[in-house]
Amino acid sequence: MSKIQERGSTHVYKVNKISKEEMDSMVSLCVYEDPPYCNAACPLKLDTRALMKAVAEGDFKKALQIYEKIAPFPVLLSQCCEAPCEGRCRMGEVGEGISIRDIEATVAANGEVTKSGGVFRRKKRQTVALFGSGLFALFLAGEIEKKMYPLTVFCEEADIEAYLKSAAAFLDEQSFAIELKRLKSKDIDFVFGCELSPKFFEEKRADFNVLCASEEAAKCFFKDAQCDRALMYYEAEKLVMGSGSGTMDAAFGAKKAALTVDRLAQKLSPANMRGEEGAVDTRLYTDMSEARELKRVAKSGAVYTKEEAMAEAQRCIQCRCEECMKSCAYLKHYKKHPGLLSREIYNNTQIIMGDHQLNKPMNSCSLCGQCAVVCPNGFDMAQVCHAARRNMVSTDKMPLAPHEFALLDMLFSNEEAFLARPQPGVEKCKYVFFPGCQASAIAPATVRAAYEDLSDRLEGGVALMLGCCGAICDWAGRYEMQETTREFIKNELSKLGDPIIIAGCPTCKKELSESVGGEIIGIWDVLEQIGLPEGAKGLSRPAAMHDSCGARGDEATQNAIRDLAAKLGCELLETEYQRDESPCCGYGGLTMYANREVAHEMAEKCLERSDAPYISYCMACRDRFAREGRESRHILELVYGTDAGNPPDISEKRWNRLTLKNNMLREIWGEESEMAKLPYELNFSDEALEMMDDRMILKSDVIAVIEHMRETGAAIDDEDTGYIMANHRVGNVTFWVALTEDAEGYTVHRAYSHRMKIVKGNG
Amino acid sequence: MQDRTYYVIDPEGKLRCRKCNVKLEKGRAKFMYLDNGFPVELPVCPRCDFVYVPEALALGKVLSVEKALEDK
Ligand SMILES: [Zn+2]
Numbered sequence: 001m002s003k004i005q006e007r008g009s010t011h012v013y014k015v016n017k018i019s020k021e022e023m024d025s026m027v028s029l030c031v032y033e034d035p036p037y038c039n040a041a042c043p044l045k046l047d048t049r050a051l052m053k054a055v056a057e058g059d060f061k062k063a064l065q066i067y068e069k070i071a072p073f074p075v076l077l078s079q080c081c082e083a084p085c086e087g088r089c090r091m092g093e094v095g096e097g098i099s100i101r102d103i104e105a106t107v108a109a110n111g112e113v114t115k116s117g118g119v120f121r122r123k124k125r126q127t128v129a130l131f132g133s134g135l136f137a138l139f140l141a142g143e144i145e146k147k148m149y150p151l152t153v154f155c156e157e158a159d160i161e162a163y164l165k166s167a168a169a170f171l172d173e174q175s176f177a178i179e180l181k182r183l184k185s186k187d188i189d190f191v192f193g194c195e196l197s198p199k200f201f202e203e204k205r206a207d208f209n210v211l212c213a214s215e216e217a218a219k220c221f222f223k224d225a226q227c228d229r230a231l232m233y234y235e236a237e238k239l240v241m242g243s244g245s246g247t248m249d250a251a252f253g254a255k256k257a258a259l260t261v262d263r264l265a266q267k268l269s270p271a272n273m274r275g276e277e278g279a280v281d282t283r284l285y286t287d288m289s290e291a292r293e294l295k296r297v298a299k300s301g302a303v304y305t306k307e308e309a310m311a312e313a314q315r316c317i318q319c320r321c322e323e324c325m326k327s328c329a330y331l332k333h334y335k336k337h338p339g340l341l342s343r344e345i346y347n348n349t350q351i352i353m354g355d356h357q358l359n360k361p362m363n364s365c366s367l368c369g370q371c372a373v374v375c376p377n378g379f380d381m382a383q384v385c386h387a388a389r390r391n392m393v394s395t396d397k398m399p400l401a402p403h404e405f406a407l408l409d410m411l412f413s414n415e416e417a418f419l420a421r422p423q424p425g426v427e428k429c430k431y432v433f434f435p436g437c438q439a440s441a442i443a444p445a446t447v448r449a450a451y452e453d454l455s456d457r458l459e460g461g462v463a464l465m466l467g468c469c470g471a472i473c474d475w476a477g478r479y480e481m482q483e484t485t486r487e488f489i490k491n492e493l494s495k496l497g498d499p500i501i502i503a504g505c506p507t508c509k510k511e512l513s514e515s516v517g518g519e520i521i522g523i524w525d526v527l528e529q530i531g532l533p534e535g536a537k538g539l540s541r542p543a544a545m546h547d548s549c550g551a552r553g554d555e556a557t558q559n560a561i562r563d564l565a566a567k568l569g570c571e572l573l574e575t576e577y578q579r580d581e582s583p584c585c586g587y588g589g590l591t592m593y594a595n596r597e598v599a600h601e602m603a604e605k606c607l608e609r610s611d612a613p614y615i616s617y618c619m620a621c622r623d624r625f626a627r628e629g630r631e632s633r634h635i636l637e638l639v640y641g642t643d644a645g646n647p648p649d650i651s652e653k654r655w656n657r658l659t660l661k662n663n664m665l666r667e668i669w670g671e672e673s674e675m676a677k678l679p680y681e682l683n684f685s686d687e688a689l690e691m692m693d694d695r696m697i698l699k700s701d702v703i704a705v706i707e708h709m710r711e712t713g714a715a716i717d718d719e720d721t722g723y724i725m726a727n728h729r730v731g732n733v734t735f736w737v738a739l740t741e742d743a744e745g746y747t748v749h750r751a752y753s754h755r756m757k758i759v760k761g762n763g
Numbered sequence: 764m765q766d767r768t769y770y771v772i773d774p775e776g777k778l779r780c781r782k783c784n785v786k787l788e789k790g791r792a793k794f795m796y797l798d799n800g801f802p803v804e805l806p807v808c809p810r811c812d813f814v815y816v817p818e819a820l821a822l823g824k825v826l827s828v829e830k831a832l833e834d835k
Contacts, residue, residue, distance in 0.1 A: 752822055755796060
């Protein structure tokens, strides 16, 4: 059989199969990182979602810390901010929006005030002066102090109380006391009782690096003072200034002004590199079915009590788009939203030297395309992972180990087990039946019955082609192998006179449509036309229908299968994630070879939809569900009354393909093809069989070891175990077998393998 | 690198080469994978150079080094 070349680790970097720009445009479809609506609406960029969560959990200390990040005077802000967030709250679409501002007020009043540990904080060297008072000046003073600039405030007021009063006369006594305490705790030098005249300003301006003023003070210093509202900057006099028409306007103005102070202090242009300021748009998707409590919690007094605020915050559904992560076991496993995971996977493909830590995640996606259907924006992880695999192959960085077994299995299907014959007595057949490699491997009797039925009942002759469509090398990203496979199948089809392909598997149908083209229908389409054969019988119990990921987007196939099930008399149950939303069983994308744990989680995810038996129309799904212990039937088993029984192990899957081919050759085409018989008895202990299936060791690998031992005599005796230990390298793998010998032959007790080569001496 | 031996297994006289009918001895060998080599000391037949890789080594250290190299 053909071999696959192992890669070297020092190959030259070749070509990118996907550009950074293409990747960026794919990644941009994921809206997970878009802000929630409340946060997007807030010019101050309050992390409202996190604040609601903290309050809902009763953590008022944490809630206040979150609020203080954007509000130097939380009580003040929460009592008079215009709350643009509330208007955007998604809860407002199904009921009443969350009372965010009322909750903030309770947080501000009840949270522990964070101490600004003045002594331990290192001040910056550039100094700032702020002239004047009022709401804007107060907020700006708070922002500048937070940025660690030594700040001196020059004001007309006689003391700090008067200063605060000038900004927030509306505060009640208790609130005033809280904010006064907060203001006093801030590291600001106040110079009270100043006369804010042009002369005073001129005297002071040389002593500071950056100068700020309230609008009132600025106009007093310069009659024509006027600021650019985007920067809050009066450039002519290098004065940061402003006012506010409302509380939010003053707070946002102070934020912009503080950023300008920052830029000026660093001697940078205030207009550049400001990042995103103010309210923004968001594309975040929110599943509104999470909304439960639609009515606002009523206030027992003027403000929410802590308990009331908690109850109100608990109504928040924490807007977050996790549609794909809810439905996909793979994304759930890696706990990363696809935008992030994709970026990491793409970066992985760009590493020339060093560890490719994302190889396994990249190879664990089943490429099933479910995410693209459930994602409100159509994000397609399959596209990303498939492109990344091809990239890794093209740069020769793709490890062979995770996929080699599957690739060799495909070669086996298209070499030893391959068969292409026209129907006996028909020179040029109208059709060719292509059941797919997994059908021959898992349910050979079903394949045979289907072929006999089709060739019997269809006019024009039905040829048979047993082989692999090429999905396996496609999934592995081995595009050169895929091209070879395509050429091979195309050529074989051409030898048969390019008949209409009747696919037995939706994945083959999809793969062949994309690769060889031509007319391709499903056996389900044929059966819909010609009716069921005699003896076809559905399950007696209600069953769940598992749609094949190969049939995603193929409504005609999904309908035809349901039609067949109905004709069979099957009662199908409604389950989650049907048709286009169906998850993968774990076989797709070679997940079960690259990451068994994730493949198992995928199968579990499929099976958690129902406790009933599963009917599928892909043999791989049938096999994986049966392996998970579920009653699982392929619809063709029901059509042809052939129960494939317990799932075969990896060697039986090969044996099934080979014997199917040989039996059909002999019994249908009268061609004798001898299956090689071993000249000795070969037995396997149960432990060995289990071990081999788990370790992906075939009986043919074991036979290769024994043949080698018989030829060369190379083996050792292990005194401890009494076993003969023999080895042989097949392709890129060295196999070891522990066996005992008797007069008739051998019994295999253990088997293991490694990919490393071993050489004697120092090399 | 050259002087460091990554793994040492002593056959303790319990392994015998069937071909040469002599006991395996502790000997120098080298694992090679994806252009990398690692010196080891394993049970080796002094006559025919058969090198024995025990199961625990193959599924333990060897496998983990393979995986690390595959992702380089
Ligand atoms: Zn020897």
